[in-house]
Amino acid sequence: MSRTGNLQLLKAHSAEEDRAAERPLRFERIDGDEAFLRVAVLDTSCLTDGAIAAMSSSLDEQKKSVAASIRSAPHRGDFIAAHFLLRRVLEDSLGIPRKLWTIDATEMGKPVVASPAAMSKLRISLSHTRGLVAAGVARGYELGVDVERTSTDATRLAISDRFFAPDEACYLRGLDPGAALNEFTALWTLKEAFAKAIGKGFGQPFHSFSFTLSEPPSITFFDPALGDPDVWRFWRAPYGRFHLALAYAPKDMAAPRAPVEVLWWKQS
Structure with a gap:
């Protein structure tokens, strides 16, 4: 059974509130080498073309090139917003201007800090779905974050029979369609967050581990190569639709636990 650490939820805020306070709500600077774990979530539904263009200016050339190749304007905007958000969390937390960060990826697609080289041991994670993006940054933890829009397509439930663990599929089959779609999405986000945290993504079969939607969620491993499930901790939350x-795990189980800080940010 896995548990959450201390969770600190920072209030949602908007650009108008930023201007009124003359100081945006942001993560405080981290001094020294202390462990931390931070997640920022951005509602992109109200972003203007001008806001997206401003965010794009902070991306490195490789990410700008990727963004330019995305044909769908909404998807391109969410991609830009997610990478901007990651750089904002990095800048706020570590004091290094966002334009100086370069993000690369492993062969399995896990994002990593390429530069500054001194920050290569940080763990980062990104997720974006239409209308919502999230970025996580950690030191001293493995980390994975995922956001998904709740599906209204009942045919998606067939995915659980093919790809989920048998107990998860059985649980979903016992629910009415509306509840099943909500719980399917909850399970999917947890499974994808964990797969990102271990650096394998969809390369790790989703039937090789199983979640129980307890509070906090708990995980069971069916693949011995995944190690000890007790080191893993999980947190989940609904946000509208x-x-x-x-998903996160401390690299040193004997070290003091850092609080999980989650900042919900809405641009307006």
Whole structure:
């Protein structure tokens, strides 16, 4: 059974509130080498073309090129917003201007800090779905974050029979369609967050581990190569028609636990 650490939820805020306070709500600077774990969530439904263009200016050239190749304007905007949000969390937390960060990826697609080289041990994670993006940054933890829009397509439930663990599929089959779609999305976000955290993504079969939607969620491993499930902790939250999930594990089980800080941010 896995548990959450201490969770600190920072209030949602808007650009108008930023201007009124003359100081935006943001993560405080981290001094020294202390462990931390931070997640920022941005509602992109109200972003203007001008806001997206401003966000794009902070991306490195490789990410700008990827963004330009995305044909769908809404999807392109969410991609830009997610990478901007990641750089904002990095800048706020570590004091290094967002334009100086370069993000690369492993062969399995896990994002990693390429530069500054001194920050390569940080763990980062990104997720974006139409209308919502999230970015996580951690030191001293493995980390995965996922956001998904709750599906209204009942045919998606067939995915659980093919790809989920048998107990998860059985649980979903016992629910009415509306509840099943909500719980399917909750399970999917947890599974994808965990797969991102271990650096394998969809390369890790989703039937090789199973979640129980307890509070906090718990995980069971069916693949011995995954190690000890007790080191893993999970958090999830609904956000309107979306689900957000976080998977994390301390690199040193004997070290003091850092609080999980989650900032909900809405641009207006």
